[in-house]
Every structure is written in C-alpha cells, then in structure tokens.
Amino acid sequence: MPTLTWPTKQFPEPISAHLKTEAFLYPYGTGDFSDELKNRLIWGDNLRVMAALLPEMEGKIDLIYTDPPFFSNQRYPARVGRGEDSRQPEKWELASGYQDKWKTLDDYLDMLYPRLALMYRLLSPTGTLYLHLDWHANSYARVLLDEIFGYEQLNNEIIWTYHGPSPIRSAFNRKHDTILFYTKGKDYTFNVNDVRIPYADNTVNTFKSSKKAGFGKKPNLEQGKVPEDWWYFPVVARLHSQRTGYPTQKPEGLLERIIRASSKPGDVVADFFAGSGTTATVAARLGRRFIVSDTQWRAIHTMRSRFVQNAALLKGEKPQPLRMAFQREEKIPEQVPQSCEDAVELKGDKLTLGANLSPTLDYWEVDPDWQGDVFHSVVQSSRPRRSGEIATELELPFVGKRVCVRLMNVRGEQMQEVLCS
Numbered sequence: 254m255p256t257l258t259w260p261t262k263q264f265p266e267p268i269s270a271h272l273k274t275e276a277f278l279y280p281y282g283t284g285d286f287s288d289e290l291k292n293r294l295i296w297g298d299n300l301r302v303m304a305a306l307l308p309e310m311e312g313k314i315d316l317i318y319t320d321p322p323f324f325s326n327q328r329y330p331a332r333v334g335r336g337e338d339s340r341q342p343e344k345w346e347l348a349s350g351y352q353d354k355w356k357t358l359d360d361y362l363d364m365l366y367p368r369l370a371l372m373y374r375l376l377s378p379t380g381t382l383y384l385h386l387d388w389h390a391n392s393y394a395r396v397l398l399d400e401i402f403g404y405e406q407l408n409n410e411i412i413w414t415y416h417g418p419s420p421i422r423s424a425f426n427r428k429h430d431t432i433l434f435y436t437k438g439k440d441y442t443f444n445v446n447d448v449r450i451p452y453a454d455n456t457v458n459t460f461k462s463s464k465k466a467g468f469g470k471k472p473n474l475e476q477g478k479v480p481e482d483w484w485y486f487p488v489v490a491r492l493h494s495q496r497t498g499y500p501t502q503k504p505e506g507l508l509e510r511i512i513r514a515s516s517k518p519g520d521v522v523a524d525f526f527a528g529s530g531t532t533a534t535v536a537a538r539l540g541r542r543f544i545v546s547d548t549q550w551r552a553i554h555t556m557r558s559r560f561v562q563n564a565a566l567l568k569g570e571k572p573q574p575l576r577m578a579f580q581r582e583e584k585i586p587e588q589v590p591q592s593c594e595d596a597v598e599l600k601g602d603k604l605t606l607g608a609n610l611s612p613t614l615d616y617w618e619v620d621p622d623w624q625g626d627v628f629h630s631v632v633q634s635s636r637p638r639r640s641g642e643i644a645t646e647l648e649l650p651f652v653g654k655r656v657c658v659r660l661m662n663v664r665g666e667q668m669q670e671v672l673c674s
C-alpha cells in the first residue's frame with residue numbers, strides 16, 4: 254500500500270504529561286462532591302495529554318472528533334468585545350486566540366502524525382474518529398489515516414459546505430471543509446435512525462403525484478432519509494446565539510449529527526483540539542461524557558464560561574452531566590491568581606462584587622469552603638455572550654471557614670480573593 258513519507262517522519266515515543274487536578278467545576282452546584290467526575294477539561298499539549306491518558310483510557314474512548322489547525326498559516330485572534338457591529342471588524346476588541354503557523358508542510362505533518370496515532374490507540378475497538386480539515390492538508394491526512402487505520406476503514410469523506418464572504422478573485426470561493434470518518438474496526442456504532450432528515454419538498458411532491466416515481470420503490474417519507482455525505486450548516490458567524498468569540502468555532506448542528514450518529518448515551522466522546530468546546534457542549538447535552546483539551550488558556554476559559562452559561566439555560570431542568578475535573582499539564586506555568594483585595598464583600602451567604610470591577614469582568618466563581626488546594630467551583634457567573642451584564646451578587650449554598658473567589662477579566666487575567674466567614 255502506498256504510504257506518505259517525508260524526511261522527518263517518525264513515531265516519537267510520546268512523553269507523558271503529568272496531569273494535575275486544578276479544580277472541580279459544578280456549574281450552578283449541579284451534582285454532588287462525591288459524584289465520580291467523568292468529564293474532563295485538560296489544559297496542555299495534546300501529545301503529552303493523550304500519552305498521559307493511555308494507561309487509563311487506551312482502547313476506551315468511543316468517539317473522537319478532531320479539528321486541528323488546518324495548515325492555513327494564519328493567526329486567529331479571539332473576539333472579546335460585546336455588542337460590536339459585525340460588519341466593522343476593524344473596531345472589534347481582540348485578544349490572542351491560537352496560531353496555525355508552520356515553517357513547512359513537514360513541520361505540520363510532524364505535529365499531526367503522532368497525534369493521530371495516539372487517537373487510534375485511545376479509541377475503543379468499536380470507536381470512531383472524525384478528522385476535520387480543509388483543502389490545505391486533508392489529502393495528506395487521509396493517506397496518514399489510511400496507514401494508521403487501514404484504507405478499508407474509511408467510511409465517508411464528508412463535505413461540510415457553508416456560505417460567507419471571501420476576498421478570493423483568482424479562483425472559486427473556497428466554501429467547504431472535509432471531514433474524514435474512520436472506524437477502528439468493522440463493528441462500530443452508527444445510529445442511522447438518530448440522524449435522519451426530512452426528504453426535500455420536491456421528493457415528497459413527486460411521490461405524491463406519481464405512482465411510478467422511484468421505479469415503484471417508494472421511500473418511507475415519514476421516517477425521513479439518511480443524510481448524504483455532503484452537509485450544509487451555516488458557519489457560527491451567522492449563528493449569533495452560539496458565538497463565543499473563539500476563532501474557527503464550529504456549529505453545534507455539525508457536532509450534533511456526528512455525536513448522534515457515532516456514539517450512545519453514556520459513551521466517552523473526546524476532542525483534543527477543543528477550542529471553544531463545541532464537542533463537549535453538544536456531548537453533554539446529548540448525555541455523553543467528554544474529555545477535551547487545548548493548549549490555549551483562552552480556549553480553556555472560553556469552554557469553562559460556555560459550560561456555565563449552558564448550565565444556566567438548563568437551570569430548573571434535570572441537571573445535566575456538566576460536572577467536570579479541570580486538569581492541567583504540570584509543565585505549564587502555574588496560573589497563580591493575582592490577589593485582589595476588596596474585590597468582593599461577603600455578608601452572610603451573599604457575595605457582592607465591587608462596582609468598579611464588573612465592566613471588565615468576564616467570569617467569576619466561588620469555592621464556599623476553600624481548603625487551600627483544589628478549587629471546588631460551586632457558584633459561577635459569566636458575562637453573557639451577547640447582551641446583559643454579569644451578576645454582581647452571588648448567593649452561596651453553604652459557607653465554610655474560608656470562601657475563595659476567583660475572577661477573570663476580559664484580558665484573560667485571573668485574580669483571587671480569600672474571605673473568612
């Protein structure tokens with residue numbers, strides 16, 4: 254079988270990260286401290302993170318969706334302003350997002366290849382991988398996946414199409430991405446009835462008007478059809494309610510189709526290039542467990558706020574399995590919170606935010622019984638993505654001897670205040 258080679262191609266023995274549990278997050282106090290925390294948000298380089306997961310998770314992950322940098326050689330800033338005019342990007346307030354910059358294609362493949370190989374090891378024998386790329390590198394990645402999974406394990410080359418402006422005048426507008434769908438074995442989950450879509454109106458009308466249509470084979474019009482391998486979902490820039498400001502965020506509809514098709518409730522879904530956390534958000538909503546990681550603090554923070562905001566939307570309904578452990582690679586410098594005296598006031602079970610803080614604040618969370626080590630985030634408030642203000646008052650479910658408050662501003666700086674009750 255043909256394989257792809259380049260001068261630096263190798264299978265480095267991955268050096269495992271030492272993962273440190275930084276915090277437990279219980280959005281709006283959902284769940285119990287004694288519950289087993291099955292969801293994981295990990296801050297670190299996924300090569301070392303995946304290596305660290307091997308002893309515990311090898312052959313155990315049911316579905317991996319992966320949306321790595323595309324070899325586009327661009328920088329992607331995050332949008333952190335609120336209520337700005339979408340048509341005036343020069344006026345947007347930006348912060349650093351992530352980089353997709355490489356010296357050569359070889360460098361890029363050196364990054365991708367060992368990571369795909371580790372994903373293969375983490376997948377269960379019935380597991381599935383979806384690799385999301387575009388024209389820049391998908392042809393190379395496909396040959397690599399054929400080598401790792403086997404040529405016959407490719408089930409679909411899915412084309413995701415979308416609309417949007419483009420500066421290109423020397424070629425056709427590039428408006429599709431490619432998602433390669435591989436399974437580890439011949440036996441795998443594919444819930445065909447969970448992803449059916451309605452037939453187009455003209456198909457329904459044709460079958461209504463002619464008995465001979467379809468050469469006498471009438472489809473089950475009520476049941477709907479299995480989607481083709483080309484999908485249309487609008488980009489997130491057009492989906493205001495989903496926008497987090499994190500660059501290259503993918504639409505929830507796309508992930509919903511993938512997760513519904515290729516996993517079952519209770520399964521473990523992973524995304525090691527997690528960005529804004531679209532995979533985790535949808536996985537949790539569909540009752541799956543998740544493991545997600547990213548190198549960027551901005552991505553970690555975006556995910557944390559997104560989970561909290563989604564939990565807020567579900568408040569009052571059945572608590573969703575959004576509890577999670579937040580871990581980080583020990584190699585990453587400690588995110589020592591700057592102390593911020595008198596940022597908040599504690600009276601009884603109520604915390605009140607200083608008035609001068611709220612305009613620049615993106616997120617705050619409270620451990621009502623701080624033991625000085627792992628942070629148990631039980632109450633949170635996050636700046637709404639579109640309009641509205643961050644809560645300036647939080648009520649605690651209980652108050653221990655020391656209450657620890659962590660605050661994060663729009664620039665991504667974290668601060669901390671410890672109060673004694």
Ligand SMILES: C[S@@+](CC[C@H](N)C(=O)[O-])C[C@H]1O[C@@H](n2cnc3c(N)ncnc32)[C@H](O)[C@@H]1O
Pocket residue numbers: 297298299300320321322350351352499500501502503504525526527528529530531532546547548549552
């Ligand atoms: C295309 S974005 C993912 C977007 C995501 N699917 C979403 O819907 O928001 C790629 C992400 O991979 C992250 N990344 C790049 N290299 C990484 C690495 N070695 N380990 C972990 N994350 C990495 C980047 O920081 C970036 O957030």
